[in-house]
Amino acid sequence: MGRLFGLFFIFLALSGEASGDSPKQVRVLLGHLGQSAAIEGEGLKIQSPRRKYSRPGSKIELTARNGRLWYKGKELGSWAKITGKDAVTVNGGAYPGMIRIEKNADKFLVINYLGLEDYLQGVVKNEMSSKWPMEALKAQTVLARTYALKKIEQPRSEKYDLVATVEDQVYSGAAAQDPSTAQAIEATRGEVLYYNGVLAEVFYHSCCGGRTEAAEFVWNGHGTTYLQPVKCESCQECPYYFWRFPETGVISPEELAAKLGYQGESVEEVAVSELSPSLRALKLKVRFKGGYTTEIAGGDFRLRLGREGVRSNFFKVQNARDGFVFYGSGSGHGVGLCQWGARGLAEQGESYREILKYYFPGTEVKKIY
Numbered sequence: 001m002g003r004l005f006g007l008f009f010i011f012l013a014l015s016g017e018a019s020g021d022s023p024k025q026v027r028v029l030l031g032h033l034g035q036s037a038a039i040e041g042e043g044l045k046i047q048s049p050r051r052k053y054s055r056p057g058s059k060i061e062l063t064a065r066n067g068r069l070w071y072k073g074k075e076l077g078s079w080a081k082i083t084g085k086d087a088v089t090v091n092g093g094a095y096p097g098m099i100r101i102e103k104n105a106d107k108f109l110v111i112n113y114l115g116l117e118d119y120l121q122g123v124v125k126n127e128m129s130s131k132w133p134m135e136a137l138k139a140q141t142v143l144a145r146t147y148a149l150k151k152i153e154q155p156r157s158e159k160y161d162l163v164a165t166v167e168d169q170v171y172s173g174a175a176a177q178d179p180s181t182a183q184a185i186e187a188t189r190g191e192v193l194y195y196n197g198v199l200a201e202v203f204y205h206s207c208c209g210g211r212t213e214a215a216e217f218v219w220n221g222h223g224t225t226y227l228q229p230v231k232c233e234s235c236q237e238c239p240y241y242f243w244r245f246p247e248t249g250v251i252s253p254e255e256l257a258a259k260l261g262y263q264g265e266s267v268e269e270v271a272v273s274e275l276s277p278s279l280r281a282l283k284l285k286v287r288f289k290g291g292y293t294t295e296i297a298g299g300d301f302r303l304r305l306g307r308e309g310v311r312s313n314f315f316k317v318q319n320a321r322d323g324f325v326f327y328g329s330g331s332g333h334g335v336g337l338c339q340w341g342a343r344g345l346a347e348q349g350e351s352y353r354e355i356l357k358y359y360f361p362g363t364e365v366k367k368i369y
Helices: 116-121 134-153 179-187 253-259 298-305 339-347 352-359
Strands: 009-013 025-032 036-047 052-065 068-071 074-077 079-083 088-090 093-095 098-104 107-115 191-195 243-245 267-275 281-288 293-297 315-319 324-328 364-367
Touching: 025 093, 025 116, 068 079, 074 079, 088 098, 107 116, 116 134, 116 179, 134 179, 134 191, 134 339, 134 352, 253 267, 253 298, 267 315, 281 298, 293 298, 339 352, 352 364
Parallel strands: none
Antiparallel strands: 009 025, 025 107, 036 052, 036 079, 036 088, 052 068, 068 074, 079 098, 088 093, 098 107, 191 364, 243 324, 267 281, 281 293, 315 324
16 A cells, blocks of 8 residues: 555444445454555545645545644644545545544554445455355355454454454455455355354454364464364365475475574474464474574464465374475365365355354354344
């Protein structure tokens, strides 16, 4: 989104009127304002604590200075709301609904307000290929809706519920709208996953590699009946069903030490010291040539080496003469829905409800609006 934005965050809130016909309102934090923001759209309007412009034109530029927002040299205050007839474009990215720029500590947040169903239009394609079978897209849509609503119940902070990265769900506004995902969203409108009368806590990942993982072994949480391992025989078409890191050769003892945060050291041996029931690495023991030994959690180990290289914790280590090789299966944390597995089941004729029931035993799809 240009030099004015860092990480993107997503905010959802249940209060207030939603845009469009969705009964739930979503607040999506697009990033942090730098010195200025270029905003475009038809029939733009600005409202702030100090001023109100009914028709400022199709393009405006807001600046931040001395803890206040400014427009055309006039102070607006600590926040401003911008609306348009259709989507509002912020630094090149188009977003449905309303844009609010709000001071928070020493930064300004750029927030997109829109209806939940409109929010899904900017999410589903980012999380699953729109070319995949419709029943898989429907399953993904129900989970994306459920996940968002659950985060509202258990928000990340007082000011926001979700982040717009792979930590939660990736949102990119109007750029992610697609006819296939729109069809899946409309076909499942208002549908979420429930367990024993309560909104379920759901997760999904790219490819499990043959068996999903229990949530408590990934996030040290409490065991949940519907987030336990299930055998998956439908994800073998995943390009990362089997992987090797590095793709060729070995990672040297010195390079491995550096990636693990031990500059100037050299690794002598790496071994998986604890496995989950699904045979994923929970802990690894690392011994350095200087004699020092340490134990690293599997998730932390993967993060340090890079998620694009060590694609899951479902791996084994080969201590080679000149370095180390990691052989693994699957991609992602392994909890909940295996997306490639859902694709395989859909191709076999399973419905989205059957797919969700398989990966989340005991749950049911419920239409709440």
